[in-house]
Amino acid sequence: MGKLTGKTAIITGATKGMGRAIAKLFSEEGANVVLAGRDNTAGHEVEYGIRNKGGKALFVHTDVSLPEDNTRLVNLTIEEFGSVDIVVANAGMLGLGSITSVSPEIWKKTLDTNLNSVYHLLREAIPYMQKNENGGTVVVTGSIAAHKGFPNHAAYNASKGAVQALVKQAAVDYGPEIRINLIQPGPVDTELYRSSAVAFPNAETILDEVPGSLPLKRVGTPLDIAKAALFLASDDSSWITGTVLTVDGGASAKG
Ligand SMILES: NC(=O)c1ccc[n+]([C@@H]2O[C@H](COP(=O)([O-])OP(=O)(O)OC[C@H]3O[C@@H](n4cnc5c(N)ncnc54)[C@H](O)[C@@H]3O)[C@@H](O)[C@H]2O)c1
Structure with missing residues (x-):
């Protein structure tokens, strides 16, 4: 029996990177997984890959920044699997720029994607989780950027700081039925990580330098x-x- 047998998990940003890895591992541990993302081709690929291994998966086209997409995501999860037991709010974007260089549109989009999406999704999912005999668990993907400045990451860092505060607040409001925690990754090799290099003065070399610095x-x-x-x-x-939970190869320990 897996650690998540009988549970249904919604995972956002599940078409690639961390979200895809989380979906695959949760399925191997027995969960029904609902994959939320915007890329239909990649989403169905993950969905069929899991089904081919005997798991239960459903891809739902979702833009997490839109309240109505979060409503639909939770409704379709209930329709397909009958409950929501786990939510992993993982989707994220960088929205690079300093306060003076980032446009108001990108600022808003970044906050909508990284922060407001968590509010919209949990607002829909929590009432269902409260009805479960064993409540539920929520995992949110934050970032070490919540407590560490990086060049040209104004909207991103603000969103990750706010989401950390929201997690603590929700833990107070929804215990003991629902547990909610934050993972705080450091540099993880994904598309998002590689595309962040341009924000740094040493853009050409930074990706080669990071591993040795940890x-x-x-x-x-x-x-x-x-x-x-x-x-x-x-x-x-x-x-x-x-x-x-900081998972960063020691990046934060170095200050
Ligand atoms: N990679 C890192 O070094 C790192 C470090 C700290 C935190 N994080 C966080 O980890 C999470 C996952 O990122 P990743 O590194 O796996 O990157 P990734 O680019 O591989 O995946 C991000 C996912 O989020 C999805 N996404 C973005 N906006 C969306 C929207 N509006 N609606 C639906 N899906 C959307 C993308 O399509 C993609 O599937 C993000 O929240 C990111 O901020 C990443």
Whole structure:
């Protein structure tokens, strides 16, 4: 029996990167997985890949920044699987720029995608989770950017700081039925990470320099994050809520 057998998990940003790794691992641990994302081709690829291995998966085209898409996502999950037990709010975008260089449109889009989406999704999912005999668990993907400035990451860092505060607040409001925790990744090798290089003065070399700068001498893999998400979503973390699990190869320890 898997750690998530009988549970249904919604995972946003599940078409690639960390979200895809989380969906695959959760399915291997017995969960029904609902994959939320905007890329139909990639979404169905992940969906069929999981089904071909005997898992239960449903891709739902979702733009997490839109309230109505979050409503539809939760409704379709209930229709297909009958409950929502786990939510992984993972989708994110960079929206690069400093306060003076980022446009108001990108600022808003970044906050809508990284922060407001968590509000919209949990607003829909929590009432269902409260009806479950065993409540539910929520895992949100934050970032070490919540407590560390990076060049030209104004909207991103603001959104990740706010989402950390929201997680702590929700833990207070929804315990003991629902546990909600934040994963705080450091540099993890995904498309988003690689596209962040342009924000740095040493854009040409930074991706080569990062691994050696970390105490653990490598950047993270999506699976490193998926394992942390599994811990926080499963009963292995049954006395943990409102906390931040930093998974960063030691980046924060270095200051
Ligand atoms: N990779 C890193 O180094 C790193 C570090 C810290 C935090 N994070 C966070 O991890 C999370 C996952 O990112 P990743 O690194 O796997 O990157 P990724 O680019 O591989 O995946 C991000 C996913 O979010 C989706 N997404 C973005 N906007 C969306 C929207 N409006 N609606 C639906 N889906 C949307 C993308 O399509 C993609 O599937 C993000 O929240 C990111 O901020 C990443």
